[in-house]
Amino acid sequence: MRRNPLIGSWAVIAPERANRPADRRVSTQRSSPAACPFCPGNEASTGQEIARLPDPNGLHAWGLRVFPNRYPAFRIEETPRSRAAGPYDMQAAVGAHEVFVETPLHDHPATATRMVELRNVFRAWRERVRDLQRDDRIAHCVVFKNEGVLAGATLEHPHSQLIALPVVPTSLVTECTNAREHYACHGRCLVCDMVDWERSQRERVVLESADAVAFMPWASRVAFETWIVPTRHASHFERDADAKLAAVADMTLRVLVRLEASIPQLAYNLLVATAPMRDAERADYHWHIRILPSVSRQAGFEWASGCHINTTAPEAAAAWLRDLDVAEPLP
Amino acid sequence: MRRNPLIGSWAVIAPERANRPADRRVSTQRSSPAACPFCPGNEASTGQEIARLPDPNGLHAWGLRVFPNRYPAFRIEETPRSRAAGPYDMQAAVGAHEVFVETPLHDHPATATRMVELRNVFRAWRERVRDLQRDDRIAHCVVFKNEGVLAGATLEHPHSQLIALPVVPTSLVTECTNAREHYACHGRCLVCDMVDWERSQRERVVLESADAVAFMPWASRVAFETWIVPTRHASHFERDADAKLAAVADMTLRVLVRLEASIPQLAYNLLVATAPMRDAERADYHWHIRILPSVSRQAGFEWASGCHINTTAPEAAAAWLRDLDVAEPLP
Numbered sequence: 102m103r104r105n106p107l108i109g110s111w112a113v114i115a116p117e118r119a120n121r122p123a124d125r126r127v128s129t130q131r132s133s134p135a136a137c138p139f140c141p142g143n144e145a146s147t148g149q150e151i152a153r154l155p156d157p158n159g160l161h162a163w164g165l166r167v168f169p170n171r172y173p174a175f176r177i178e179e180t181p182r183s184r185a186a187g188p189y190d191m192q193a194a195v196g197a198h199e200v201f202v203e204t205p206l207h208d209h210p211a212t213a214t215r216m217v218e219l220r221n222v223f224r225a226w227r228e229r230v231r232d233l234q235r236d237d238r239i240a241h242c243v244v245f246k247n248e249g250v251l252a253g254a255t256l257e258h259p260h261s262q263l264i265a266l267p268v269v270p271t272s273l274v275t276e277c278t279n280a281r282e283h284y285a286c287h288g289r290c291l292v293c294d295m296v297d298w299e300r301s302q303r304e305r306v307v308l309e310s311a312d313a314v315a316f317m318p319w320a321s322r323v324a325f326e327t328w329i330v331p332t333r334h335a336s337h338f339e340r341d342a343d344a345k346l347a348a349v350a351d352m353t354l355r356v357l358v359r360l361e362a363s364i365p366q367l368a369y370n371l372l373v374a375t376a377p378m379r380d381a382e383r384a385d386y387h388w389h390i391r392i393l394p395s396v397s398r399q400a401g402f403e404w405a406s407g408c409h410i411n412t413t414a415p416e417a418a419a420a421w422l423r424d425l426d427v428a429e430p431l432p
Numbered sequence: 433m434r435r436n437p438l439i440g441s442w443a444v445i446a447p448e449r450a451n452r453p454a455d456r457r458v459s460t461q462r463s464s465p466a467a468c469p470f471c472p473g474n475e476a477s478t479g480q481e482i483a484r485l486p487d488p489n490g491l492h493a494w495g496l497r498v499f500p501n502r503y504p505a506f507r508i509e510e511t512p513r514s515r516a517a518g519p520y521d522m523q524a525a526v527g528a529h530e531v532f533v534e535t536p537l538h539d540h541p542a543t544a545t546r547m548v549e550l551r552n553v554f555r556a557w558r559e560r561v562r563d564l565q566r567d568d569r570i571a572h573c574v575v576f577k578n579e580g581v582l583a584g585a586t587l588e589h590p591h592s593q594l595i596a597l598p599v600v601p602t603s604l605v606t607e608c609t610n611a612r613e614h615y616a617c618h619g620r621c622l623v624c625d626m627v628d629w630e631r632s633q634r635e636r637v638v639l640e641s642a643d644a645v646a647f648m649p650w651a652s653r654v655a656f657e658t659w660i661v662p663t664r665h666a667s668h669f670e671r672d673a674d675a676k677l678a679a680v681a682d683m684t685l686r687v688l689v690r691l692e693a694s695i696p697q698l699a700y701n702l703l704v705a706t707a708p709m710r711d712a713e714r715a716d717y718h719w720h721i722r723i724l725p726s727v728s729r730q731a732g733f734e735w736a737s738g739c740h741i742n743t744t745a746p747e748a749a750a751a752w753l754r755d756l757d758v759a760e761p762l763p
Binding site for chain 1: 433434435436437438439440441442443444445446447448449450505517518519520574575576577578582583584585593595597601602603604606607610611614622623625626628629630632633649650651652653701702703704705722724726728729730731732733735736737738739740741742743744745746748
């Protein structure tokens, strides 16, 4: 990991990842399940299994598998090292890079997914973060999902990833600073304030339940950006109990069903926003899920300014999803 | 412009930009010059011309044209307004959004470009920034170029853009903070330190001249990321004289020729990194050009962490470009 002190963010230099099976730029063809390393029958072609969960549909030998990424950006075998390199900083990329195959089914859209399946995925994420937390060289775990070639997925079989890092990533440090300043100024959690305001305004709320709310933030960076937030304040995803994870998982699936029905060939990035793993419970940070559909590329203006140009107002996008007539997912 | 206080960056909500001619996701086909609004003969289909330069080759009525973007993200006609929106901030998108058609030729790769042509582009950028500076509602101008569909270009005729903003963009605020801290600590400009270190290490330097150096930063975020830096310290691009701009323009073109020869169907973002327009000359900020080839998409990990995974070591990329046997551009 190398840090540019002017920009303030880390780059992971990982030439071995250039050998991944699919070049994300090249192919939009569907691959065949027989050749898919994530399909049942090809288990031997993945890394050593870390965990598995049974198939809730009782049809396959497993319902979810976790194993190390074959082309890891971070490795548990590295020795922690930090040094200067001229004006730059260097850190050994100590950590972990794990893959969660979320279903035995190669083609498995959100519309065909049961709530219990995504609940299992959320629980599997949580258990892996809890396990990795025992390694004190790891400062934070980033959980994310790339769905579709446009979102940067190299394999189409539904899967998510966890990257454990030796540092708290730059953007989370910035968010914590902003959240802390808001709390110091107002005595309230910033995300709680955002939820309160979006619920009072209503026009950007997509779905609500007793325990979770899905809304498109007033300052959405991309079209159909959606945040799914537990209504009761809690700073750490991995410390929450089954029931609360389930409420957020269910609402996430209901949002994904609506996005799939709205955007042809939906591609998206999903991420878990959560407080730095080693922090004590924080009154100023509030975990949630963010879904960012891949509708436009980062171009020169975004690189130069950190600003985003979003051609779809969140009010219009939220109204669209709210008014959709879709079948709710099965339990 | 709406600001998410947790993330700290601005989103421009611009639904009218959804009407642009090409959907950047859809088409990789070449368009025909007859249908291109930037080609000679179609001048009436662009906005009112702001500036033009003669064709250095003497073949066409003009060599470069500047006019307002037809689908502007910022407008000079807006009235400055700033207000709170719940926990968020709002600013009217006062500013300007201009297009620079860099050549009358629809197909005009870097390998066919003369140095005088890119020098003219740099000068045109500078003159537009100087002119817009007279409007005191504008806080900063971002100059950038998207080349190729993968880089977010909606039209293929070579062009660059200028966006004038009512705020200093978030990422530049961060860079200035980092640069100021480095200067406070060491009494030296951070970019000068980076240049000194890269020149002493040599392995990431692509090209050098008396007045400019091109190198791949030690912490390159994407494969073949290249910075072109004037060797003499200066904080503002738009305050530099012709000779210094020309030295950086010439080296930029020499780098682009090498990138074109190395990467099939090269797409890239280019941007001018320069100190906030209203600041007095700064000892801690040093203007330069950044080229970011479009080789991978921003995916979930990048959204979640602000970190980048780069599968090509800058040492390998710089050696590749250095060792290329290519014809140098004509004067």
